[in-house]
Amino acid sequence: MSEKIPVGISACLLGKNVRFDGGHKRCDFATNELAPYMRYEPVCPEIAIGLDTPRPALRLTEQPEGEVSLVFSNGEGEPLTEQMRAFSQQKAASLGHLCGYIVCAKSPSCGMERVRLYQPDSNINRKAGRGLFTAELMAAMPWLPVEEEGRLNDAAIRENFVERVYTLHELNRLWRSGLTRAKLMDFHSRYKLSLLAHNQQEYRDLGRFVAAMDSWDSLEEYAGEYRQRLMDLMKNQATRSNHTNVLMHVQGYFRRELSSPQRQELASLIDHYRRGLQPLLAPITLLKHYMAEYPNSWLAQQRYFEPYPEALRLRYGH
Incomplete structure (x- = not known):
């Protein structure tokens, strides 16, 4: 993008x-x-x-x-x-x-x-x-x-706004390219970890809405309702607790590949973030390193790891 x-x-x-x-x-x-x-x-x-x-x-x-x-x-x-x-x-x-x-x-x-x-x-x-x-x-x-x-x-409001702008931009581009159910499903899949960080209950509610896509006669009307629900969900600021849950979830993907010292290092870094001793960027950087070393196609597509250009430095301070 x-x-x-x-x-x-x-x-x-x-x-x-x-x-x-x-x-x-x-x-x-x-x-x-x-x-x-x-x-x-x-x-x-x-x-x-x-x-x-x-x-x-x-x-x-x-x-x-x-x-x-x-x-x-x-x-x-x-x-x-x-x-x-x-x-x-x-x-x-x-x-x-x-x-x-x-x-x-x-x-x-x-x-x-x-x-x-x-x-x-x-x-x-x-x-x-x-x-x-x-x-x-x-x-x-x-x-x-x-x-x-x-x-x-405000750093949290700033990041939330920019993430929402980039998310809507990607959805608008998808819409212009020609709506299909498959494209919308793929889009939602790419944002699962991001949405989980914003609000766990609304993430589950939106997942059920996506699962019922075929019950809508008009894909245009469905996409409009999905857009509204998506952007309403993302108005919730991602919390430290929710980010920690996402990080621990991603950690599980490397359970078999990492050595015991590596698992301990990653768990410690996530816990340091949870306690406010490290910025979010720290555990994400280590996870991206392991994603490069042990590729996973589902993780690789997740916008969570780069929701906007890293040069904006929005994850450095919290």
Whole structure:
């Protein structure tokens, strides 16, 4: 998977001076570390609906009937709610090819969560809103990995987002190549260890869903439901406990090949990871060494061992 992955992004996060104050919110992780692997499609919804830079700031306000309005914070002009929603719905309908989206936190157009919701004609607010563009995007494509740039500073959230992007990219490529039941079964098989690391119960539930594939009349409809369940499962962050179970499971494949000292070394390294004394990369590196020395076709195809480019260094610190 060497081709660049199509990912949407708030234009200000690429350093474009499109914010209300004429500035930007350049995201170093996106522009430096991820950029070699992603083909970004930047959008600034506020510029897209015809606003200038600089401009008065926008805010979300709660209306008595429970609706949310997008208005200028200085109280001037007419609400921009319908313009923003119309643009957002139209734009989201054209983004089905994307494999992820990075949005600007706190923005009344792009924020994913905890955007300030103001009372009309007041500065009283609560952090309970979602930007109007991002709300329409997530409603149109609930399977799409979406994250805010600030949350990507968290190592676990960062890795989870990138893994989901790469997983969806592979599934989208499969879909474009022509869906078959065999291709979907092979895809799911490649991700079994990865899914087990995210959530054991949902892994088993999804396995039963895959086993019932033949009961669906429409393969397209089945694939759409599988995509949603797959991406929902992967929203669960992989835990140290689940990773340890996966590592011990893989260890069992080499029970006969390894000498007693080698088995003890591997078991000790896995236990050190379990106790937080080693990063995940350490036992995985040793397992990959044994996979090269004692090939196993099923293990060799598992995305778990390289879910994204190793150069991103996402498994170094936990």
